[in-house]
Amino acid sequence: MAPLAPVAEDRPVVLVDEQAHAWSPRTARSRFRQGLTGPTAGVAAGHTQANLIAVPADWAYDMLLFCTRNPQPCPVLDVTDAGSWTTALADGADLRTDLPRYRVWRDGELVEEPTDVRAHWRDDLVSFLIGCSFTFEWALSAAGVPIRHVEQGRNVPMFVTTRQCRPAGRLxxxxxxxxxxxxxxxxxxxxRETGLLPAVHGSPVHCGDPSALGIGDLGRPDFGDPVQAQPGDIPVFWACGVTPQAAVMASRPPFALTHAPGQMFLTDARDEQYRVV
Amino acid sequence: MAPLAPVAEDRPVVLVDEQAHAWSPRTARSRFRQGLTGPTAGVAAGHTQANLIAVPADWAYDMLLFCTRNPQPCPVLDVTDAGSWTTALADGADLRTDLPRYRVWRDGELVEEPTDVRAHWRDDLVSFLIGCSFTFEWALSAAGVPIRHVEQGRNVPMFVTTRQCRPAGRLxxxxxxxxxxxxxxxxxxxxRETGLLPAVHGSPVHCGDPSALGIGDLGRPDFGDPVQAQPGDIPVFWACGVTPQAAVMASRPPFALTHAPGQMFLTDARDEQYRVV
Incomplete structure (x- = not known):
């Protein structure tokens, strides 16, 4: 499989606005709708961010089954009815316009990265909102766990592994x-802290040797930015909501829309709602 | 909605065999395949039991979406491919024969309660295995919480509430x-203990006043047996995997197969696998 195409996330991460962490989710969505772009880490702090993947209705069962069979990388927070661009997770949101940046996929190839997908929308699209690890970073911080990429002002590094998901239909x-x-x-x-948040990937899938996941060089992530470890740090790997994009590349559905990595959908939900106890 | 039809679970609960708690799941499935019937509480202790609902492929997306949108009553542990009677959760199992008793539904009506559904099987059936509260009872016991219905040798009482699930398609x-x-x-x-087990209904949906859920008389459950509370006990309500059967009754798909309440499918999984930390 070819490396996933890094486009938008290769540029330096710049917080979209110094005040963005204090925005309401509604304000964030409105700014993105007006054309603001950029990674959403830290935006509307305390509110749950989500990965987006939308596929034609003909592929929706396969996608939902793929998510069900692979709940750690693909925890489903909401599924829309076909054609609908609204979600129960965000009052008044428009999934076609309210993300900072999208990816358009045809036959498994990334063809465009627009900031608005109204021109690409189809009446048969079913949208999946998938949990995002940004949600558990507050819990790590609250527990005193240093988060190196945040300290360094970078996007989190993401890697395609050699671990295969459980297939579902054509996916x-x-x-x-x-x-x-x-x-x-x-x-x-x-x-422990991430384990208490199973709806946003839960506990790590691996700690330690990157080669156990087929990762050759931690300094060259497939998505996001490299991060500088401190002496003694152990690399810890969590399942990632970009996994459905890898399934799109491998399985080549005729059409799909997704968020651009790191540029997520802001919901009205609060992170702590997803903590089980 | 008419009261759910209580049939098999109305008879007194008798442990199928004094040694049944020590059986392996494979032995339990084999005994049930040979015709043994009865409630499965306590059978193959420590192994995860599951609710079964099988619907035609044409209804599978609606059912999977219904489960996704209602994860507390309908936590999905596995979904089979259409027509398949095997599951990743139990080596060598046959979903058509290995439960103690089934229910056959036509147009939302309970028509039969056989111990084997090979004669009813269809090539387009998709089977859903749904988490069961029997799994969290070990955690309650281990935490010193008394379980009254077990003390009294009865099936757990179950009630249809006035709380509506989030609909999905025709369901x-x-x-x-x-x-x-x-x-x-x-x-x-x-x-707390049940909250750590979100794949088997998680924390309670309500504690205290039954009328908040539209339950008039705790002494007259819709399924299972009445249980005697001790003075001061608070009634605590957990979402229940019989919910898909209530959806079948309300939504009337042309055909469905389910387990009989309390007579579950024994998987090879261990209860502690579903504990998040």
């Missing part, structure tokens, strides 16, 4: 993971 | 709950 593909270097003294807290 | 229906009386001193542990 198959590798698991994508995000990686955070964690000091050994904080490893237990990192595992 | 709609009320949430069904199971009820356990819990002493106030154990309430916190009961909520």
């Amino acid at each position: 198959r593909g590798p698991m994508v993971v995000s990686m955070r270097p964690v000091p050994p003294a904080h490893l237990d807290a990192a595992i | 709609r229906g009320p949430m069904v709950v199971s009820m356990r009386p819990v002493p106030p001193a154990h309430l916190d542990a009961a909520i």
